[in-house]
Amino acid sequence: MSPQYKNYLSRRLFFQHTGFGLGGAALASVFDRESQAASADPLQKRGLHHQPKAEHIIYIHMVGAPSHLDLFDYKPELQKRSGQLCPDEFFAGKQLAFIREQPNLMGTPKDDKYAFKHCGQSGHQISNLMPHLQGVADELCFIKSLHTEQFNHAPAQLFSLTGFERFGRPSIGSWVSYGIGSHNRNLPDFVVLNSGQILGAGNSAWGSGFLPTVHQGIEFRSKGDPVLFLSNPDGMSDRERKSVVDSVNKLNSLQLDSIGDPEIATRISQYEMAYRMQSSVPELMDTSRESAATHERYGSEPGAASFANNCLLARRMVEKGVRFVQLFDQGWDHHNGVFNALPRKTQQVDQPIAALIKDLKERGLLDKTLVVWGAEFGRTPMAQGSSGTGEKLSSAGRDHHKEAYTVWMAGGGVKGGHSYGSSDELGYSAADKPVHIHDFNATIMHLLGIDHERLTFRYQGRQFRLTDVHGHVVQDVIT
Amino acid sequence: MPLIPAIPHFGILSQEERLNRVRNILNRVHKFLNRVQSLFWAVCLSSALDAAAEDEKAIDFNRDIRPIISENCVHCHGPDPETRDAGLRLDTQAGAMEDLGGYQALVPHDLESSEMWYRIMLDADDDELMPPADSKRALTAEQKDLVRRWIESGGEYQEHWAFVAPEREAGHTIDHFIQKQADARQLTLAERAKASAQIRRASLDIIGLPPTPEELDDFLLAYSQDAEAAYASLVDRLLASPRFGERWARQWLDLARYADSNGFQADQLRDSWAYRDWVIDALNDNMPYDRFTIEQLAGDLLPDATLEQKIATGFHRTVTCNVEAGVHVEQNRTNQVVDRVNTTGTVWLGVTMECAQCHDHKYDPFTMREYYQMFAYFNNTPVEVSVPSGKTDVSHDFVGPFMDLPQSPELVAQREQIAAELKAVRAEKKKLDTKSAYTEWQQQMRAEPEWQTCQVQAFESTGGETSEVLADQSVLMKGKFSAITDYRATMTVETPQLARAIRLEVLTHDQLPGQGPGRGDETRTNFVLNELELEIDGQPVELVDAKASFSQNKYDVSGLIDGDISSGWAIAPEYRKDHWATFQLTEPVELSKDSQLQVVLRHAYKGGRTIGRFRVSVLDGIPKSSDMDAELLSILKKQKPSKSEQKKLRAAYEKSSPALAAMVKKEAQLDKKQKALKPDQTLVMQEMDEGRMTRIMKRGNYLDQGDEVQAGTPAVLPAIDPELPANRLGLAQWLVNGENPLVARVAVNRWWAEIFGRGIVATLEDFGTQSEPPTHPELLDWLAIELVESGWDMKHVLRHIFLSETYRQDSRVVDSQVDPPNHFLARAPRFRLEAERIRDNALAVSGLLSTKMHGRPIMPYQPDNIWRQVGRNEPKWIEAKDENRWRRGIYIVYRRAAPYPSMVNFDAPDRGACTVERPRTNTPLQALTMLNDPAYVEMALAFADRILTESDSPSVAARLHTAYRIAFSREALPAEIEHLSEVVAERVEHFTKDPTAAQKTIAGASRVYQAQHSDPAELAAWFYIGNILLNLDEMVTKS
Secondary structure, eight states: OOHHHHHHHHHHHHHHTSSTTGGGTTOHHHHHHHHHHHHHOTTOOOSOOSOOSOSEEEEEEEETOOOGGGTTOOOHHHHHTTTSBOOGGGTTTOOOSSOOSOOBBOOOOOSGGGOEEEETTTTEEEETTOHHHHTTGGGEEEEEEEEOSOOSHHHHHHHHHHSSSSSSSOOHHHHHHHHHOOSOTTSOSEEEEEESSBOTTGGGGGOOTTSOGGGSOEEOOSSSOSSTTOSOOTTOOHHHHHHHHHHHHHHHHHHHHHHOOHHHHHHHHHHHHHHHHHHHHHHHHOOTTSOHHHHHHHTOOTTOOSHHHHHHHHHHHHHTTOSEEEEEEEOOOOSBOHHHHHHHHHHHHHHHHHHHHHHHHHTTOGGGEEEEEEOSOEEEEEEESOOOOSSSOOOBEEEEEOSOEEEEEEETTBOTTOEEOEEOTTSSSEEESOEEHHHHHHHHHHHTTOOTTTOOEEETTEEEOTTTTOOOOOGGGBO | OOOOOOOTTTOOOOHHHHHHHHHHHHHHHHHHHHHHHHHHHHHHHHOSTTHHHHSOOOOOIIIIIHHHHHHHTTTTSSSOGGGOSTTOOOSSHHHHTOOSSSOBSOOTTOTTTBHHHHHHTSOTTOTTOSSOGGGTOOOOHHHHHHHHHHHHTTOOOOOOGGGSOOOOOTTOOHHHHHHHHHHHTTOOOOOBOOHHHHHHHHHHHHTSSOOOHHHHHHHHHHHHHOHHHHHHHHHHHHHTSTHHHHHHHHHHHHHTTOOSBOOSSSOOBOOOHHHHHHHHHHHHTTOOHHHHHHHHHHGGGSTTOOHHHHHHGGGGGOSOOOOOTTOOHHHHHHHHHHHHHHHHIIIIIOSOGGGGGTSSOSSSSOOHHHHHHHHHHTTTSOOSEEOOTTOSSSOOEEOSOEEEOOOOHHHHHHHHHHHHHHHHHHHHHHHHOOHHHHHHHHHHHHSOOOOEEOEEEEEEETTOOEEEEOTTSOEEEESSOOSSEEEEEEEEOSSOEEEEEEEEEEOOOTTSGGGOSBSSOSSSOOOOBOEEEEEETTEEEOEEEEEESOOBTTBOGGGGGSSOTTOOBOOTTOOSSOEEEEEEEEEEEEEOTTOOEEEEEEEOOTTOOOBSEEEEEEESSOOOOSHHHHHHHHHHHOSSOOHHHHHHHHHHHHHHOHHHHHHHHHHHHHHHHHHHTSOOEEEOOOOOSSOOOEEEEGGGOTTSEEEEEOOOOOTTSOOOOTTSOSSHHHHHHHHTSSOOTTHHHHHHHHHHHHHHSSOSSSOTTOOSTTSOOOSSHHHHHHHHHHHHHTTSOHHHHHHHHHHSHHHHBOOOOOOOSSOTTOTTOSSOOOEEOOHHHHHHHHHHHHTOOBOOOOSSOBOOOOOTTSOOBOSTTOOOOOOOOSGGGGBOGGGBOOOTTSOOHHHHHTTOOOOSSOOSOOOOOOOHHHHHHHHHOHHHHHHHHHHHHHHHHHOSSOSHHHHHHHHHHHHHSSOOOHHHHHHHHHHHHHHHHHHHHOHHHHHHHHHHHOSSOOOOOSOHHHHHHHHHHHHHHHTSGGGGEEO
16 A cells, blocks of 8 residues: 555545544545635644533423523513514514514513522522422523524524524534544534424434534434434344344455455444444433432432433433433514413423533532533513503413524623623613524634634535624623 | 716726826835735745646636626626616726726726736725725735736637637547646546445445345456446446436436425425426436436426426425415415526526626626516416415415326226216116105204204223213213324213214313314414214114304314214314214114213324214114204295295205205215325426516516516527527527537536536536636536437446546545645546435345335335424324335425435435525534434344345354455454454353343344344344444445
8 A cells, every 4th residue: 555545545444533423524525625615725634622521411402492581580670661563663564473563562561480580699680480490590591692593493493502593504413523533432523302393494404414414413312223224123132133234244344355445444443433423322311310309309200201301312422422412492483471471481490401511510420521501592572462561460472582582501601690781760672782593603613612603615606604704702700 | 098078987087096006006016015925925935735826827707807806896886777886897808998987997908007907906994995984895915916917918808708709729638638637736646446346436426225235246356357347337227227317316306396295384295296207217218418318407398298208397386385374376376486487597508697687797698588488488387386265364265277097907997896886876866765754854943953962971081091080970071181092982872862963062161281182282273083982782873964153274173973083174274163963874773771972082183183073863763963953944844935945955955855965975985985095196397378578577576577588598598599489498498509518518517526426617607707626627628528429318428537546546545745625537437425325325225115106105114293384284203114114205295394304414405496506514413413323223134134144154253254255345344343343252151141222222222124134132132233333434434
């Protein structure tokens, strides 16, 4: 073999060992294009651009969009004016998904159940609907001035997760996988866990767009095989499967010797990895060995399909080195009866999220794990449906709202107990220090050690990135 | 030296500063030349890889300089005046040489006077450095040297090659151009591949399926007699096969972003598969590419457009459509037009128009105005979503032009038959309608209803729930929760009476999740009841005239008694309330104390919404419903109802008189049948009578409109004939008039890439100034001209390629000094097949493949729980158990939110947007798919069965040879036979000893397929061989 060819093979092998599936970067075409793009611009190297603040991320997306106004962004003025017709400028010429007639303002009910409490040393105001989260308030860093550009679910989900409102762009998790890969080559870089039905954007919410498909999120399912096609056909034992894989690899080695195509070497290693995954993935998903105390803390139950289980799984994945864990939880689209529906949902997620944060902290993982809580948009301060006067619990809901909403981050590199930006006194628009979705994504990438402007992929004659040509890192939230 | 002017960007400099700058330049040039010298040695030593590029031949602007300028300068000094800095534009010769006030960026032959050179040579920390530090771009030493040599040699610009018409010298062949580039790199082309490899490769490439053992034998025989003739006739046979269109349609359907669903929220299915079939047929018929283009872009606008020409316009109706509640109709429409413009640009021109949607293109010569001129061509079709009348909170309706497809004579006959029956029923109905019956009904209606609650004697359910009969005789469901469940209650009455009607109450209760009345979800406490059946003393009782307290849209209470398990009654969003449904018996029944009423409530909704608590009662009379009946009662009490009141009364009578209602029900059933038989439809493009005015949308925002524009084509391309109509038809005709420098090149390049794994231009989707330069520019032009001159004959061009020596080479990787990735094709490419061909090939090898063509999308095996999204009209996966299970991948239903998962693992896109090239990865998920996907496991069993049936001899070696000939079109090698024989021996021994294991293995693999081989131990053992062979690299690779 010529030295050049050996060199070529070893570069190939390098890629093969950098992450799950990346052996895949078999990318005959993509690989070439990447290397050529890199030589044209030496600054456009993939990977870490600076010292990361966090090595892992658990990104919790509340599908449908929770009413941030009733959870985290307390608006006494809105409560005071509840039932009054909203100001003209909230309605005239505005794009609203459902509201068609000038609506009333609607504040959080005054009842103690919905009241906000000053929590911890930070004094974060968090609704009584999230009592467990109140207990970890000092870990949370709120952004209360986030705004987006889309007001329907599927486009807004695509926009917040891929930076573009239509199909075809890579998701944030796949960008991270592409940029910095993973620690554990027996598990994917980017794992997705769903509770409830799949969100409207479908698989594209964790798709790889024009990036190589090895970077797409892999859904670990709570029913059936956790990873599709993981289990052997009925009647085939683990030992028998091993012998099949050995035979396949033996025959493939014979081919490799006579043909010399490095792709065959890659395939051999991928079959080995597939076999290893058949035990490593079920082990990872099996929470039965977690202590009773842990289950009690999360509200999880071995084998169940629930958001609580997914929180526990997220911690287990981070422990095993998975880079990006994304949780989707369906059921937050409260167009009517928001004050009945919201407590039912918060009851499902409050305890497990707080447990996750505490658990990560106790295990020394929180410092290197970024926890993000977000949604595709917020909800209107105006009522959808008749709002009542605030005396009696309103049966109305809140419509989609893109002008201002609240998300939070915790852990790796963010200022716990801090709050950034604010909405106006009625919660309609981002009043102080607005943060755009592109800024938010740039900040997440920054915390992971990635410069969002430099992690690019050449496609259709231009360098694409997650944040298009926008995005500023919100330095103020970073330690 | 030029004087530095006082323009803000450059700043004002004193004479002293100017002199310093000159000194600086000289210093730098000196340092640079030193660096260049060492670089020269480094390059010489490094590798022969870039032999061609390193050669000191003349600078080629397009090859050497344009990429540097495009990448580093044009973003701020480009065609877009909005973002142009310092009034300088570097993408044109005139711009670069413009007088900037006594100096120029570029002065030909004069390095020192060229400001551009000065700027790029500044130190990294210099504020005036270009590109500036904050752009995060920097030129390499090699690039600077290229710029130096270019300026010194005259600094001449050339037009980007792709915008100049192709030219070719007569007389050459494909091989000539490949040889020429290979020679330049001292590459020796490989020998021809073995005959068996040639037939396998050609078969997989041309029809996407392997040769059968018979085809292999015939070919080898013919090849031994006359290799050239045998091979040529093989290629011709394959090109003429109907399988050709099925294989090549995949690439086009990726471009056309063809799918069977809308995309976005809910992602409902819609019908445009006739378009998919049109593509397959057009490819099989070798429709010339110009006609292929015109019919898809504008078939509807052709004079006397045929049915097929209209179906072809499905190309642009495949675009995604968001019907999510809350979508603004115009925004959705604009997004669709944008997609059509961008896709047209990518597919035919190989350029990315979309950059110009918000501003003039940064790199390529397309202005924002031109973008909207293209937009204007597509801006005249109707909207495709509409808000259901009076409802703002449900998904919108998917509308837009569609067309009925013709039906078979049998179906037409069936429809006529049903129409005749319907007519008879209507006549019968009329007969029953007597005056006395009407009067009796009116009397009953006036009576006050007295419901008698039925006493529950026994209750059981099929879902394993427990239940409790409460004091009020309602049944409360508890314990286990099952989505699919039947409740069966046996009841009696305390007081004998005549039963004319029955009532089902569905009640709330504190113990139910969210209070019920459903028990599936505590937020949406809905139930979906699919059927209600009543038996009295073992006799089924027919029910009519369903009424309810409330019925959810599309879940009308009448669905309970229509005999159709898929329809049913639900009550969203009227949660947490008591509900009722009433029905009349067609024949009144006398109930005694001993009469046994049995009520069956069937739940079949997979989403899991079952009734939490219910109660049943009976009535001697006509049940009243809510508002409607209150009004009727007041009419009935009137002495002289008005005309309109009488009409209302009649209508109510026709619906609820027991005598008539049975006929009404029959009528409804026939009506439903008739609807089920209505012709299939397909989505088409249709121009509105009056077109829209197109305006530039500022920053691409549809709400922020600027100047009006007229339809038109980009100025950089040959002008459109003013005689052509200013619509899609004119645009399509302009594209394929033979003068466009891009259209043919882009098309042949894609075909080349499909065969060789990489385009002559590697960036298939982009031929603009940022594209990869072609590896074989002359070959690209030769193919493009061949396409046009042959009358846009695709198969003619493909035939040239398949008959070339380049294509027929061996693919083994010999110890290559240069070009390891094989860009210059000194051997045949070897790469993994794409998702559809992997499935099709494995199906063919297993012997299961059905070659049935065309029609509605198929649903083969897929794991449970893949399709789960929220929304109205959510589609369901119904696994085919017939031959549809084993048809080619191109026919599998393409649902954008969740495409067929085993194909996704092999890089199939979601078809949400135009896909020009699929990645080709190699992952453990692919290994798991081939090893364990029940679809492939079933194929492995069928393959084993086939080997055992087809082998002439029962010897293991003979069987292995048979297997290899089927799977790989070759004999098995001794080492392969040796290893696999050991596997067979071990497995046969194991399964002979343990017959239960053999049975279990076979059962585990056969979901539908029933194997023929009679010896289970042998079959199970060879199933292992099938599983191994289907997983070999060779099985998924074109070699």
